[in-house]
Amino acid sequence: MMQFNDFQIPGVIRFGEGALATIKDEVLSKNPSKLFIISDKGVEKAGLVDELKEVLETCEIPMETMTDIAGEPTFSLVEETIKTLNQSKADFVIGIGGGSALDVAKASAALQDKHDLENYFSGKKTIENRTVPCVLLPTTSGTGAEVTKNAIFGDEVEGVKRGIVSPALLPDAAIVDPELTLSCPSRVTAASGVDAFTHAIESYISTNATEQTRIYSEKSMKLFAEHITNAVHNGSSIEARTGMSWASLLGGVSLANAGVGAVHAMAYPLGGTYHIEHGVANALLMPFVFKVIGKTCTDDMVRVASFVEIGDFTSSKHQALEAVVHYLLQLLKDLNLPTSLKELGVEKADLPKLAEQASQVKRLLSNTPYRLHEDQILGIYEDAYEGGKGGSNGS
Ligand SMILES: NC(=O)c1ccc[n+]([C@@H]2O[C@H](COP(=O)([O-])OP(=O)(O)OC[C@H]3O[C@@H](n4cnc5c(N)ncnc54)[C@H](O)[C@@H]3O)[C@@H](O)[C@H]2O)c1
Missing domain, CATH: 1.20.1090.10 (Dehydroquinate synthase-like - alpha domain)
Structure with missing residues (x-):
């Protein structure tokens, strides 16, 4: 039998110092009505969330920020984030942070319109599509989570970590700006x-x-x-x-x-x-x-x-x-x-x-x-x- 190899990457991978500023082009090209930023406290404290918001303000689109992402995130945190995302009525997700924030951002964007989350978390169902656009900006080097079709979460009941895997987890754009890693401890x-x-x-x-x-x-x-x-x-x-x-x-x-x-x-x-x-x-x-x-x-x-x-x-x-x-x-x-x-x-x-x-x-x-x-x-x-x-x- 013939065997074929697919090679899957995000729609855009943009690399370079100062690339953060170009996120507004990605946002404006999708014409969203509200943005939802996902990050964590350490990244926020380093000033990176404010830096991102400053760039996004020039788009004149309302935005909401959630910076409660804990390190080594769990499936329940994803569930909580999806709830907040849906309440916000945002239609564009931006993840900025290390692998923890990026995994939550990509999974939340891909699962935002799904109802039986348990089945996706357990791997019984695979995510087939994503309706909300998603852009990821890594601040660690790193997990490479901005270009992978995996997201890894802790299962508190079983005490293990498990990955969910789907091409729908690849973001529309991965923006890799090395300047965002300068503050990394x-x-x-x-x-x-x-x-x-x-x-x-x-x-x-x-x-x-x-x-x-x-x-x-x-x-x-x-x-x-x-x-x-x-x-x-x-x-x-x-x-x-x-x-x-x-x-x-x-x-x-x-x-x-x-x-x-x-x-x-x-x-x-x-x-x-x-x-x-x-x-x-x-x-x-x-x-x-x-x-x-x-x-x-x-x-x-x-x-x-x-x-x-x-x-x-x-x-x-x-x-x-x-x-x-x-x-x-x-x-x-x-x-x-x-x-x-x-x-x-x-x-x-x-x-x-x-x-x-x-x-x-x-x-x-x-x-x-x-x-x-x-x-x-x-x-x-x-x-x-x-x-x-x-x-x-x-x-
Ligand atoms: N999806 C994938 O393909 C993939 C691959 C590997 C790992 N992961 C997951 O990624 C997670 C680990 O990610 P990580 O190692 O990037 O760490 P992390 O995202 O957990 O961040 C670690 C700490 O560093 C801080 N931090 C990150 N960037 C900073 C910056 N620029 N300035 C100041 N503080 C900063 C954060 O606030 C946090 O406190 C794990 O949950 C792991 O399972 C995912």
Whole structure:
């Protein structure tokens, strides 16, 4: 049977310093009667919501703002946001913020006219269309949420995170202005930056990767390696912020079209149970997951090592994986990120339950070129619990 690969991206991806000001063109082209801005308190405090509103005021269209989006948002928050959006009678949604605000914005816009939300949240139904226009502006680099057809939320009842997936979640326009990330705190810069790298490396080795998605993931990894340290330790560098904005955007495009894998599958229960930030969970798990799954993609590990410039392993292929794992562990230290699950307050007794939950994230595990069983997942959690210093090596 013939197999085809679709490549899906938002209608417009606009990148560049000062791109925020051009949002008025996107708004005016749709002739809306009222705008609804979705963001969070941190982004508002940094002055970015006011900056956006100042630009939008020139459109002379009424607007309402909701800045109550909590980090690692839940399905009930989406429900609440949709209620407020519908009460406002706005017909144009703008999300400005990190992945949390953008996910709520894109899901609210796409679900605003749907009645049986439960079915969409549980995945029984897929969103087929979106009637309200949506524009997204990321302020972290990042999740790439502005270009993905996923939105991830916590399910408070089951204590897990789950994604909803539909092309209707792609915005009409993604406006990526690196200046919006200048105020991003260093811990968020580090965690969301490594998240971007996780998207790039996991989509690069994904069983759904294509020649096209690999172009994006390769470039994303190269830009990440070049700019992450400076972005974290010298946040006012627009060069570093621009490099990381590209890394995030390109990683997001490759994630949206090739999928991510076991690192994300194992991060979801940590987010659901312990509310550990998504980027931190991914960053911490990545070296321990790759220690195991990297064995099945030796050639890819040689290439990744060359992208992040840690050596040429073409004539010593089997040393590439060790070098990549070492690089990922060193990153945690260099970027002041936690180095063990223990340090994050995870209970050792919870690891079997977390492994059971992660083994259910089949949508992502099936993208990984190594079939991980529950006991192997548990082994990886145990390794990560001790920060690699315990007995288990997860294999
Ligand atoms: N849809 C997707 O494809 C996708 C991909 C990856 C992650 N995610 C989701 O994204 C969420 C995480 O997003 P995130 O890592 O961007 O963090 P976030 O959106 O939760 O933001 C983290 C903190 O940083 C602050 N912040 C963000 N930008 C700022 C700025 N420029 N200046 C000052 N403060 C700023 C926020 O106020 C918040 O307090 C998770 O819920 C995760 O599941 C979604």
